[in-house]
Amino acid sequence: MTKLSRRNLVAGGLAGAGASIFPGFIKEANAATVTRFNLASPNGQAMLKKYAQAVKLMMALPPSNPLSWTFQWYTHAVPTNTTKAAAIASIFGPNPSPQKALATAMWNTCQAHFNPADEPYFLPWHRMYVCYFEQIIRQVLRDATFSLPYWNYSVPAGYPLPKEFRMQNDPLWGPLFRPNRRAVVNAGQPIFNGIGVAMDLSPTSALSQPTYLPAGVAPGFNQALDQGLHGNVHVFVGNGQGMGSVPWAANDPIFWMHHCNIDRIWVSWNNSGHVNPVTAAWLNKVFVFAGPNGQGVKAVVKDYTNTKKCDYKYDQLIGAPLLVAAATSPSAAAAAPATTVAKSQAGPIALGAAPVRVNVQAAASPAAAAPGATPLAARLSALPENRRLYLVISNIKADAPPETVYRVYLDLPEGNAPSDPINSNYVGSFNFFDAVPHGDDHSQHGSKPVSFDVTNVAANLDARGLLKADHTVTIVPSGDPAPDAKPVVGDISFVEQ
Template identity: 40%
Template sequence: MAKLSRRALLTAGTVIPFSQWMAGQAWARAPLVRRDYTTAAAATDLGRYAAAVKLMMAAAESDPRGWMFQWYIHAVRGDRTKSGELTRVYPVASPQKTLAMASWATCQAHSAGTVEDYFLPWHRMYVFFLEAIMRNLIGQPTFALPYWRYTQPAERALASQFRMSGDPTWGSLYRSSRNPGTNAGTAIDSGIVPTPLNTDSLNQTSYSPSGGQPGFCAQIDGNLHGSVHVLTGNGTGMGSVPWAANDPVFWMHHCNIDRMWASWNRNGGCNPSDSGWLNHTFTFPDANGNSVVAKITDFKALGSLGYTYDTFEPGPSVGTCNRPRFNLDWLKHLYLYPLPFPIDPLGPVEINLKIPPRELISPKQLISPQNARPRLILEGLKASEPPGVLFEVFLKTDAKAKPQVLGVINFFDAVEMQHDDMPNMKMGAPPVKFFSLDASAALRGVREAPIIGLRPLGKANPEAKLSIGRVRLVMG
């Protein structure tokens, strides 16, 4: 196995534009293929991945190519702060400290000051540069990261290679900070019906939120992405934003999220075209630990990035380019509960849906989109700490009726992160996110005020204080 060399870090003060950096990468001339990690074709790359993780874990904490540095790009561990870690790891000024200041805790979009529409391109950049670092460290120019295709029923249990503690080849991929069933080889969605591990996000017709629809980016972030995190790891692992990137399965997960975005684009989904999105930049370490400034426009499609996938997800032909965005407040409201209400982490909670006072609805702003359906909107989820489970959302036509399940939600990024983790961001409200659930079938035949409720799917953390900021029932 190769050893980390300090020679490459001697130029770490250099800041390289991405276009210039990419021009010097020989491997980019012939697309490399990221493969489903359960396939025989991916076996070699999965072994190389384990070797690279082991090498990175042995690196100095200050090394931009090391495991801790890469973890901290996503978020600094939850029991420490960015400023404190910068001082501890870099007691004196250095190019590496400057790079850490620019790149650590810049994940989009799980905390105040971040932008939801940056979620997909930021993570594409993150995975891309880690892959380049690994390719360089192990001396394998054809290496490509595999992905975890958990939307397939046969692949919902974590592969055995990630569950072999102490194994000389695969031990670097093991983490104890996973849910017990995960490391036991149980399907992570076991007993949850309907499963949140689906491809429903491919049905979104716009990238950004519009009316009662969250758009592809927020839909896949809040639903499939967040559910996999919570179902895989605990509060010091995949189930918590500050700890998630310490688990090697994180990268297999985000390879798949990236593949889903590429699939949606191939099915006709349109990315934003405004200059604010296209020209926004983020900083990452390159394969040699140098600083690279990457612009979203360079990462909006796979074509120029030197990699592809062995398969893409089929889906409906979607996409309405430059679709007008309109606010949830403009929709026709059937119900609005505008105040936060607490969620019991250990048992169900129910709310009677009543017609709101007229002053809660502006008659001038009522919109009923074509083919609109009643949708239950849950906004502003908050948690004092990760509850560790998903929550089922149900509707009852009356107090004695059988609950009808509308869907499943999670509190993955509802825990407020420490503000000093994001010094380069403008502080403010958290990213605008909401869960949107089709309530049309459940509301058929309702004659009284219906009831909605939430219940935990499993044993939740009893110390987690949970709330939902607002509940709406809209035509959208």
């Protein structure tokens, strides 16, 4: 393939946003199903080389061009050193234009990370976003065979950021480098080094969710994947002006490899027999993107619940258990009313660089409980087979990205943070990637609760006599948080459902 220079792009009309370029090429590009490869594979490496060339070309285009790197980045979110209104005024000037109207419709539309009510659209919106970005690259390169490779960071070989993204001065790979990453990441160490463990990169917790949407306090697949693995990778890779912050994340070229993998996990979950929502409100939701000819395209969720519309497949999926009883509807346990077992005093509870220990007050114990049983032990002894115990943390917020994750423990013995972070008291971890206000309108920004199924942890502690009469939840930062972050959480409760 002949390398396409910026001069050729301009001559061909690509730099003129909204122009119809390479007529007939779009049809050719969609003529056959493409395969998205693991970037570590030979085929993935070939696609990664093409990707680096495309990034360089897109970065050279003016930001007013819908096919430019800046226009695509701002679709996810406009960076914090400006506002959407100011960026549009600066780039497009005072006069109306089709490109200005498209930017107004597209920019700052990342679903789930502006308004918590949009959380159900996290997966389909990002599938659309990646799909149209992939088509744009085919157009930029004039290469109908291009497919975005994915980064599988859940296996040891994938723990470090791929070397091609760390070669700052390399003539080919240089466009994939970004300085706003954690130092250990650009040094080639596992991305979790210093603030996490390998378990934080596992998709198992999300894949084990039987429903797409939350069922009571159970998060459901979409939210569990968003808040867990997805957010962890963002926080592990970048700082507050990089992958670790929603407004800056899409400026890092690794963003697209990350979201290819998130999409692959969704395909894997569906491939195991799990179903997506069937409500008209979800299926008929419309979003606007730039098509490969630079013009606006309306995309409807119902067309993106699988990969047929974008006509791609993955070279390998992840096996996941099929939970037949819950595949089509929430289980009887989730449908039954939830009961609060214990709750902390109202927040906010400030977090910092030291462990924070929170007392959780017990509600009335079941009448059948053994005398003197702890609140959770009492619930466990009377727990029906179709009910579970959850630990729920509400109102997670921060002024700026803490640039670390926080680990949660049940009835951890008093003292310093545990030397083994994944011990018998460990419940799980959460991140603040989605908990920092951004965008022009902060009034819509809120936080979603995080929940952990603690049934097995509590049962194991109870069997060893380690559940305390007065329960505590200890929250421990896995690394030193940024000093200006000021992270807080609200109520902490145990819920039977």
